[in-house]
Amino acid sequence: xxxxxxxxxxxxxxxxxxxxxxxxxxxxxxxxxxxxxxxxxxxxxxxxxxxxxxxxxxxxxxxxxxxxxxxxxxxxxxxxxxxxxxxxxxxxxxxxxxxxxxxxxxxxxxxxxxxxxxxxxxxxxxxxxxxxxxxxxxxxxxxxxxxxxxxxxxxxxxxxxxxxxxxxxxxxxxxxxxxxxxxxxxxxxxxxxxxxxxxxxxxxxxxxxxxxxxxxxxxxxxxxxxxxxxxxxxxxxxxxxxxxxxxxxxxxxxxxxxxxxxxxxxxxxxxxxxxxxxxxxxxxxxxxxxxxxxxxxxxxxxxxxxxxxxxxxxxxxxxxxxxxxxxxxxxxxxxxxxxxxxxxxxxxxxxxxxxxxxx
Numbered sequence: 001x002x003x004x005x006x007x008x009x010x011x012x013x014x015x016x017x018x019x020x021x022x023x024x025x026x027x028x029x030x031x032x033x034x035x036x037x038x039x040x041x042x043x044x045x046x047x048x049x050x051x052x053x054x055x056x057x058x059x060x061x062x063x064x065x066x067x068x069x070x071x072x073x074x075x076x077x078x079x080x081x082x083x084x085x086x087x088x089x090x091x092x093x094x095x096x097x098x099x100x101x102x103x104x105x106x107x108x109x110x111x112x113x114x115x116x117x118x119x120x121x122x123x124x125x126x127x128x129x130x131x132x133x134x135x136x137x138x139x140x141x142x143x144x145x146x147x148x149x150x151x152x153x154x155x156x157x158x159x160x161x162x163x164x165x166x167x168x169x170x171x172x173x174x175x176x177x178x179x180x181x182x183x184x185x186x187x188x189x190x191x192x193x194x195x196x197x198x199x200x201x202x203x204x205x206x207x208x209x210x211x212x213x214x215x216x217x218x219x220x221x222x223x224x225x226x227x228x229x230x231x232x233x234x235x236x237x238x239x240x241x242x243x244x245x246x247x248x249x250x251x252x253x254x255x256x257x258x259x260x261x262x263x264x265x266x267x268x269x270x271x272x273x274x275x276x277x278x279x280x281x282x283x284x285x286x287x288x289x290x291x292x293x294x295x296x297x298x299x300x301x302x303x304x305x306x307x308x309x310x311x312x313x314x315x316x317x318x319x320x321x322x323x324x325x326x327x328x329x330x331x332x333x334x335x336x337x338x339x340x341x342x343x344x345x346x347x348x349x350x351x352x353x354x355x356x357x358x359x
Contacts, residue, residue: 009337009352012314015291024264025288027118028257031058032296034106034114036303037081039063041108044078052113058256059114065249077303115260141321143333143357145210148173148234148314149203151337152352155192159347161240165192167349170237170247172254173207176214176230177278178285180258182251183207183234187241203354207234211321217278220266224278228320231283233290238309238342238349246308254293261288283317290315301344309342309349316355325357333357 017025035058041049042063051059066074085108106117150169158165170185183206189198209232217226235254237247262285269281290313298310316335318325325332335355342349 009339012312012338012340014294015287015313015315017287017291021284021288024261024268025291027264028261028288028292029295030106031115031118031260032253032257032292033299034108034118035059036062036300037085038108038114039066040078040081041085043067043074044082049108050111052111056256057113057115058253061249061252061256065246080303119264141211142323143321143359144212145208145358146232146316146318147205147209147356147358148207148232148353149356150200150206150351150353151203152200152350153188153198154350154352155189155194155196156348156350157194157346158192159240159345161345165347166190166241167192168239168241168247169206169351170239170251171206172235172237172251173209174233174235174258174286174289175209176226176232176282176286177217178258178262178282178289180251180254180289185237185247190241203356206353214282217282219269219278219281224281226278226282228279229283229317230279231286231315231317233286233313233315235290235293235311235313236340236351237311238351240308240345250293250297250311254289257292258285258289261285261292287315309344312340312342314338314340314353314355325355 038049038051038059039062042051042059043066051057051063066077069077105120106114108114110117153167153169155165155167167188168185169188171183173181173183175181189196211230214226214230216223218224235250237250239246265281265284265288293311294313301308301310316325325335333356338353340351340353342351
C-alpha cells in the first residue's frame with residue numbers, strides 16, 4: 001500500500017459544517033476577512049485606520065504578511081478594497097459571510113480589534129453537543145495513535161515562476177481537543193517540472209495523534225474529559241520556496257483563530273457544560289477553524305494576489321481506540337488513498353495521502 005496503484009485516488013472533499021455550527025463559523029470568517037481589510041486600509045491610510053494596541057491581533061498578523069508582498073501587489077490589493085470602504089461612509093467591504101455585514105457594527109477606524117468588536121455579536125448556538133461515550137480504562141485499546149501519511153506528490157504542470165518549481169510542504173494538525181500544532185516544513189522537490197512525481201515508499205508520516213495526549217480539554221474554565229468519537233484534522237500548506245514565510249503566517253493565524261473560536265464555542269454551549277462533552281466541543285472547534293481557513297485563505301490569495309497555494313484540510317472521525325476505521329473490529333487500519341488537487345498560479349499539483357491506525 002506504499003505506492004498508489006491505478007489511475008487516481010478519490011478527490012478529498014472540503015469541510016462541511018452542520019447548520020448549528022454555521023453562525024460561529026461565519027463570525028470567525030468575518031473576523032479573518034475584516035482583519036485583512038483593516039490591514040489593507042492601514043497600509044493606505046495609517047492615521048485613518050490605526051492598528052490595535054498590543055500585539056498578536058489578526059489585523060497585525062495580516063499587515064505583517066502584507067508587507068512581505070511586492071509594492072505593486074500591495075497597491076493593487078488596496079485599490080480593490082479602499083474604494084468600497086470609503087463609498088457611502090461604509091467602514092468595511094462586503095463580507096463572504098452572509099450572516100454578518102452592516103449589522104455587525106464593526107468600525108475599521110477603531111483601535112478596538114475586529115475580533116473584540118465581533119464578540120459582542122457572538123451567535124447563541126442552537127445545539128446541545130452530544131455526550132462523549134467515555135472509554136473505560138479497563139477496556140482493551142487495539143490502537144494507541146493515528147497517523148496521516150503522504151504517499152505521492154505529482155507536478156502535473158509547473159507554476160508560472162521562471163525556471164523549475166522548488167516546492168515545500170508544511171502544515172497544521174488539529175487534535176481531538178481542537179489544539180493546533182505546527183508541522184515542520186520540508187522540501188518535496190527542489191527542481192520540480194511538469195510530469196515529475198515524488199513517491200514515498202514507505203509512506204511518509206506527516207502528522208501523528210497519540211490518543212493518550214488528548215484526554216482533557218478546558219471549556220469555559222472547566223476541565224472536561226475527552227471521550228469518543230474524536231475528530232482529527234490536518235491542513236496542508238503547499239508553497240513555492242520563493243513565497244517566503246507563508247506557512248509561518250498561516251500557523252500564526254490558525255492559532256489566533258483557534259483561541260477565538262474556542263472562546264465563542266464555550267460561550268455558545270455554556271448551558272450544556274455539565275455533561276462529558278469534551279470530544280464534541282473539540283471537534284466543533286477544529287471543524288470551524290479548518291472551515292474558516294479553507295474559505296478565508298482562498299479569499300486572501302485572490303484579493304492579495306498572493307502566490308501561495310490555498311490551504312486545504314483533510315479530516316477523519318474515529319469511533320474509539322478499540323475500533324478500526326470502519327467502526328468495527330476486524331476492519332481496516334488504513335484508509336483508501338485520498339487526493340488533494342491545487343490548480344493555481346498556472347500550476348497543477350496533486351497530493352496523495354492516507355490515514356493509518358497504529359498500535
